Amino acid sequence: MSDLTLGDYQRYGRQLILDGFGLPAQQKLKNASVVVVGAGGLGCPALQYLAAAGVGRLGIVDHDVVEVSNLQRQVLHNENTANMGMPKAESAALALRKINSTIQLDVHTAQLEPSNARLLLEGYDLILDCTDNAPTRYLLSDVAVALGVPLVSGAALGFDGQLCVYNLGVDGPCYRCLFPVPPTGGAVRSCSEAGVLGVVTGTIGTLQALEAIKILAGLHEGRPTLLLFSALSMPPFRSIKLRARSKTCAACGQDGERKGTIEETDYVQWCGGATPDFEATGLVAGDASKRVSAMALRDALKQDPTQARIIDVRPRVEYGICSLPGSTNVPLNELVSSPAQHLTGSASTLYVVCRLGNDSQIAADALRSVADQSVRILDVIGGLRSWSKAVDPTFPVY
Ligand SMILES: Nc1ncnc2c1ncn2[C@@H]1O[C@H](COP(=O)(O)OP(=O)(O)OP(=O)(O)O)[C@@H](O)[C@H]1O
């Protein structure tokens, strides 16, 4: 006997009539629960389609608040919720209730951590990883293994994306089977550093919802596959067949030594520490012999602009968006490959800037390695983000 209401038949009619879907699949969706961790670029489209398709219970976990820079791709949020600084989990729920008021939403404005992960995620049939950092990816994978539920994982950066279902069925691999050790710090870049196209997160997030619906409705073929998406290639999709679960995997293998150790694991440390956050106000101390605040750069320019040369190491496309007057653009890779070539001019101090204050440190070190004592080389803490916060509010933030 169907537990669909008359309204359900009307609402889901277009998928109910699909051959191979029908009433049985719709009922499975109605009785199913999915928790989506991250209500950002991937989580928003995923949640949107899961709610619209009638997944009976959706959990939303995100600790962050909505900002204007999210609206380019995080399609459940809007200008009002950004201006209010509303938590993303609430903002997403607000939009989802307008799409489908018949489903249950569990809103968790919380950061998923080893101490709360089991509690927040247990009781759901499936987990969606829509986050953007390695520690959370490992944590989610370990919890999915511990709870015995599939994990649909997405990632997007620049023009590229990835999609994979972990822990599927009896022998589907987990994230650790594929990546037993975390990538090294330098290899990991975030969307805020490297940029991302909204349609790319939209594509991957939508595919995450599709995988989830297939699994819940019993339509998934069950073969573990890694799907790679590259928006600038034609065709844009490639898929790689994955091996079954690794017997030696620390999490899901036979003697998995990590089993039962989630709460005791420092995932951030294991992944090489937190990404430094130089959302500077200009007040960060730093090593005074090597680093200065944006305000100190402003003062130096006021005092004697002829003695301050500014090298901006951002990529050309970013320099084209906005730049400090009098600065020279030398993208980081060019500078690092031949630093001596850029030690020209008569200024006594060379200031190195970038967007957030990370690349400028690498560039300043490269310049110091070839410079003599006559020139001081300083990088600007917090980069141009700090310049617009602490010195010139009319300078664009992007
Ligand atoms: N451990 C975690 N617990 C809860 N939410 C998380 C966790 N790690 C990441 N997230 C959330 O995952 C989402 C990732 O989405 P996305 O990268 O599109 O957003 P963003 O971090 O706001 O972007 P940007 O880097 O441009 O500021 C974010 O909303 C972030 O708050």
Ligand SMILES: [Zn+2]
């Ligand atoms: Zn494994």
